Amino acid sequence: MTQTPKVMVKATNVWKSFGHNEVLKGINLEVKAGEVTTLLGPSGSGKSTFLRLINHLDTASAGRITVDGDLVGYREHNGALHELRPQSIAKMRSEVGMVFQQFNLFPHMSVLQNIMEAPVGVKKESKARVRERAERLLERVGLADKRNAYPGSLSGGQQQRIAIARALAMEPKLMLFDEPTSALDPELVGEVLDVMHDLASTGMTMIVVTHEMGFAREVADSVVFMDGGVVVESGRPKDVLSNPQEERTQAFLSKVL
């Protein structure tokens, strides 16, 4: 490989405040295509907020984020940023998968309906084709037998695996995971991490906000440690996790490891 991998996500001096509360204070970050990046840091460090800016669920107060070269939420014209129309934002979001801490499956739809809703309704793909893909994805997350179940009858781990399948059904170029295992009973964490590990091995670009140090160490290509709304330290997992340079990183890791 002589070619350097292309940049999938690039954040340049991103700020975000809620009222007077400044949550992000100038984030600079680059995620390369095909890599798994984990965002670590204490609660309130701004990890989840940053993740939500990437698909414009929240709007940055300042700075720019690009996904696959396209500016998120805006169009640049004559040196000024213009807000995008809702349709354009929706289009961009349809190319970025997101997995939530609380799964957020649609409780009134069966597993299969959950997975097929967006590809059929948003991307207007044929039902037969989407169904085939949905079955394949269910097979992949090990829940083919749950296709007609409703989310309420599934365990947290199963729901999260369905949520991952639902996001993948849109064939995204980037997957965002917002603390995907934090709401799970301890014995169910493993099955979700296994699916994510499997996904990483297929070359999916993933940004994962997590507290799972094992996952960060074994699966991630890079680790970003955030605290107080800034990136404190980033690099390869073995460098950041085993030999942290910054005092704040050391303090955090000594508590969680």
Add this chain to the structure above:
Amino acid sequence: MNTSMNGLTVPDVSVGQRSPEKVKKLKRPGRWASYIMMGLVAVLVIQSVATNPNFGWPIVGEYFASPRVLDGLVNTLQLTFIAMLLGVVLGVILAVMRLSTNPALYGAAGLYIWFFRGTPVFVQLLFWGFISALYPTLALGIPGAEPLFSTDTNSLITPVVAAILGLALNEAAYMAEIVRAGIVSVGKGQTEAAHALGMSNMRTLRRVILPQAMSVIVPPTANNVISMLKTTSLVSVLSFPELLYATQLIYAENFQTIPLLITASIWYLIGTTLRTIGQYYTERHYNKSTRAQGLSIMRRFIELQKRRGTNDAPAR
């Protein structure tokens, strides 16, 4: 007591037979006293109702299924249906407006709800009935230019139109609040998940939010149907021959006021009773997902037991 490996004692939990012990039920003398009291009151009421000739039961029987009363009943049911339908549609629109981020939209919806909930529906009906005193002619066209269409208000706003407008526009204000409460009751995560999948606001509302809001919207709406069925009787002031006005017309001729009011009341009771039974099934239908959740505790428990047994790993 069993002693386990690590030396702790654990209670004996071996499964046994259900014990055949007899249990003496608590005596409830107060309950028996109330049975007797209520029974006595019931007998007195029934006796009075049956023997007082002023109730005019033969006349009730005579008019109960008479064509004029039945026509009135049909009008009442139709009026209820149309006013409810328009009220629900307009209510959904108002609720969505109320939740919009556009100040003009939520301001207008707020003003509408404030006005139509803040004045009695009876007064609103009278206004619609006397609308021609306010606007003698109605015209359609561009202000200042010659109207494309112009008509006498009374020929357009007939009693039935006034009745529908009055009831539906009032109902919409109440429905808006019911629908809004339903929409708000659906967690924010659902909207975010739908948006993250690239769904538009409209699609999110239609496919994700409203179906879930239904279990909150349906019970009070069904309640409003019952209320509407009875509120249609106010329309009698507009001389529209719904159930009450139909019976009023009859007793204006034969002066059998009480028997005919009883006739109307029995029909209202039948209508509301049927609606209440229907409500049970509608609610059950819209609580499907909730019932599935109720099941989940049991399922989860079973699955946990299974996993303990097999050390279940995700099959891939």
